[in-house]
Amino acid sequence: MHIADGLLSSEVCIATGVISAGVVGYGIRKLNQSIATKTVPLTGMVAAIIFAGQMINFPLIGAPVSGHLLGGVLAAVILGPWAGCLALTAVLLVQCFLFSDGGFLSLGANILHMGVVGSIGGYAIYSTIRHFLGNTPKSIVIGSVIASWLTVMASAALFCIEFSFSFQNTEYDFSRLFTLMITFHSLIGIGESIITGLLVSYILKQRPDLFELDQTTVSSSQIFTRLSISGLVFALSIAAFLSPLASGNPDGLEAAAEITGINHLEQTKEAFVFAEYSIPLPDFLSGKLENWEWISISLAGILGTVSVFCISIFLGSLTGKQNEECAEGI
Amino acid sequence: MTENKTLLIKHYASEFKIILVMFLIFTGLLLPVSFWPAHVCLIAFIFIGQSLIKIPLSYLFRRLLLFLPLIMIFSVSIPLTQGFQRGWDITFLILLRSTVAFMAMLWLIHSMTFDEILSSFQKLRFPPLLLIIISFMFRYCFILWEEMESMRTARKTRTFHKPGMIENWIQSAHLIGMLLIRSLKRSERIHQAMCSRGWNGQIHFLDKTNK
Numbered sequence: 001m002h003i004a005d006g007l008l009s010s011e012v013c014i015a016t017g018v019i020s021a022g023v024v025g026y027g028i029r030k031l032n033q034s035i036a037t038k039t040v041p042l043t044g045m046v047a048a049i050i051f052a053g054q055m056i057n058f059p060l061i062g063a064p065v066s067g068h069l070l071g072g073v074l075a076a077v078i079l080g081p082w083a084g085c086l087a088l089t090a091v092l093l094v095q096c097f098l099f100s101d102g103g104f105l106s107l108g109a110n111i112l113h114m115g116v117v118g119s120i121g122g123y124a125i126y127s128t129i130r131h132f133l134g135n136t137p138k139s140i141v142i143g144s145v146i147a148s149w150l151t152v153m154a155s156a157a158l159f160c161i162e163f164s165f166s167f168q169n170t171e172y173d174f175s176r177l178f179t180l181m182i183t184f185h186s187l188i189g190i191g192e193s194i195i196t197g198l199l200v201s202y203i204l205k206q207r208p209d210l211f212e213l214d215q216t217t218v219s220s221s222q223i224f225t226r227l228s229i230s231g232l233v234f235a236l237s238i239a240a241f242l243s244p245l246a247s248g249n250p251d252g253l254e255a256a257a258e259i260t261g262i263n264h265l266e267q268t269k270e271a272f273v274f275a276e277y278s279i280p281l282p283d284f285l286s287g288k289l290e291n292w293e294w295i296s297i298s299l300a301g302i303l304g305t306v307s308v309f310c311i312s313i314f315l316g317s318l319t320g321k322q323n324e325e326c327a328e329g330i
Numbered sequence: 331m332t333e334n335k336t337l338l339i340k341h342y343a344s345e346f347k348i349i350l351v352m353f354l355i356f357t358g359l360l361l362p363v364s365f366w367p368a369h370v371c372l373i374a375f376i377f378i379g380q381s382l383i384k385i386p387l388s389y390l391f392r393r394l395l396l397f398l399p400l401i402m403i404f405s406v407s408i409p410l411t412q413g414f415q416r417g418w419d420i421t422f423l424i425l426l427r428s429t430v431a432f433m434a435m436l437w438l439i440h441s442m443t444f445d446e447i448l449s450s451f452q453k454l455r456f457p458p459l460l461l462i463i464i465s466f467m468f469r470y471c472f473i474l475w476e477e478m479e480s481m482r483t484a485r486k487t488r489t490f491h492k493p494g495m496i497e498n499w500i501q502s503a504h505l506i507g508m509l510l511i512r513s514l515k516r517s518e519r520i521h522q523a524m525c526s527r528g529w530n531g532q533i534h535f536l537d538k539t540n541k
Contacts, residue, residue, distance in 0.1 A: 004401055005435075006427030010359045028459045038521055040459065044466025045517035046510075051467065052474045053506040058499050069506065078510075090464045094471075097447055100393075100435040103428070104355055167420060176411035198503030199510075206511050 002095065002110055003159065005103025009166035016162065017108025023116045024089055027082035039083055046075050047087040051094065058195060069195050072118020073126060073148040077140075077200060078210060081123035088115035109162060113155035117233060121154060122147040124229035131223065137204050140211055145197040145312035152189030154236035156181055193308055197315040344442055344450035351438040358430030363419050369426040376433045385440050393436060394429075401428045444468060462533045470513070478509055 008016075031039060050071035058068060071091070076084035092110050095101040102110050125147035126140075133139030160178040167174075204211060354372060361368050380390065405424040409417035442450070448461055485501065493501060 004397070004428045005355055005359065005431030006401070006424050006429075007404070010356060013359070024460070025457065028457050032459060038518070040462055041466050041517050041521045041524070042514070044463045045470050045513050047463060047467040048470035048474050049506070049510050049513060051471055052478055052509065055475075056478075056502050056506060058502055086460060086463055087467075089460065090467050093460075093464055094467060096435070097439060098444060100397075100432060100439055103431050104352065104435055105359065105431070172408070172417055172420070174408075174411075177407055180407060180411070194499065195503055198500060199507050202504050202507035203510060206507070207514070210514075 002102030003106045005105050008106055008109055008162055012162050012166045013105040013108060016112045020108045020111040020116055027085050030082045043079060043083045043087045046079055047090040050075060051091050070192050072114050072151055073122035073144050073196050074199060076119040076123035077144050081120045084119035085115040088119050113158055117154050118151045121229055121233035122151040124226045125150055125233060128226050128230045141197055141201045141315050142312040144200045145193045148196040149189040149193040149308040150233055152185055152192050154233045156185035157236045190307060194311055201315055344446050345453055347438060347441060348450060351434045354434045355431045358427050363423040366426060369430055372430050373433060376437055380437050383441050397432055465533055474513060481505060
């Protein structure tokens with residue numbers, strides 16, 4: 001999951017490093033101003049929990065891999081965006097310097113993806129959804145589930161952009177690679193959103209005071225910034241599905257093959273290479289839909305979105321019931 | 331004069347290490363694929379350094395075996411998506427660069443303790459708040475690990491059947507959630523204890539060079 005050194009060029013490393021150093025620096029300032037010194041040990045504790053939580057594997061039946069928590073949205077939901085970003089930064093620093101997991105120079109990119117997008121962007125989406133769904137326990141779960149899926153997608157899109165900047169001078173077409181990345185990450189994102197949703201609903205049941213349920217007054221400028229940040233993250237995750245289309249500038253042969261539907265020569269050449277990750281085109285439609293590859297990617301996106309919405313609503317309804325039961329029990 | 335110089339080097343030894351490793355990784359990143367002998371030279375240099383501080387070969391091999399396949403999967407997927415004809419140079423470039431960087435990081439990590447790394451970051455003007463958070467996290471990690479193990483054991487003794495996937499997910503999420511709730515209380519308690527002993531937001535690291 002972490003970007004190792006060598007995947008990104010030095011220019012991109014420096015650029016991402018500068019951006020995330022700026023954001024982390026601003027976060028430190030922000031935290032220093034509001035120094036209830038309690039937040040400092042608390043941030044350390046949440047960072048340690050995310051670190052420990054990443055060790056717990058969530059097995060997948062029928063797959064040799066297993067998922068684990070990423071934790072950006074979780075940290076933001078409990079600590080707030082800035083402290084959450086710092087907690088994630090601490091986790092990444094320790095992983096880099098203790099386990100050499102993730103590169104030294106690409107730390108900036110890692111912090112940008114998991115800390116800045118994951119925590120700050122995730123918090124913006126979470127709080128916007130929570131605000132518009134009426135600040136109920138259900139809205140908290142739904143908000144965190146959707147936020148965690150969107151942030152994973154946005155980070156994947158960011159990585160694709162960074163990678164294409166890193167190898168700008170080569171004439172290769174990375175669109176298929178990016179399709180693969182996005183497809184994988186939409187699955188990873190679904191896993192992450194389920195884990196985050198389960199965790200948040202459990203914590204909500206045990207310690208509802210952590211979520212400040214009675215906090216109803218939010219200033220309009222705050223809403224505006226949250227809306228704009230969440231719009232940005234949303235746009236990035238939309239871009240995740242569009243990036244294969246935008247950078248897919250097919251050379252003449254491929255363009256011809258696409259226009260004529262199926263080129264047999266091309267197919268035999270690439271039959272054993274898993275080059276096409278899109279849903280295969282039904283036979284009776286061949287030739288009628290020139291843009292099948294595009295449509296299939298978008299379909300994958302829509303499928304992912306729909307499934308995340310279903311998960312969030314399911315988990316949300318679950319917590320609602322449990323809360324009522326608790327209230328009745330009391 | 332010479333005595334001063336050696337003292338200077340001794341005083342800044344850990345910072346020097348960090349900067350050297352950064353320099354090595356940066357050189358590895360800047361070299362294009364046509365300079366692959368230079369990459370090999372860098373790897374050889376780092377390997378000599380590693381054997382000087384006696385990192386066991388088996389350990390090195392194991393770590394590389396964990397690390398390289400992941401990079402391999404990603405980098406080989408570039409020529410895979412180009413129809414196996416093109417893109418191999420990027421594959422080799424990524425493999426060479428990431429091996430240099432990984433070996434250099436391993437070298438750095440094994441030549442210093444974690445406290446030394448933190449204190450040298452302090453000398454390099456790293457923001458103190460972040461260092462405090464990291465050192466807290468480092469201490470809490472071991473406590474949490476023990477607590478998690480005991481909770482896992484407790485869960486194992488109480489479950490009589492092998493849980494299915496969905497049950498396993500819910501249980502694991504509850505495990506993390508329970509850990510979180512317990513440790514939030516614990517951190518509040520620790521914070522109160524620290525305040526009563528006069529904690530003023532400063533932190534000090536065990537550093538050999540400061541003695």
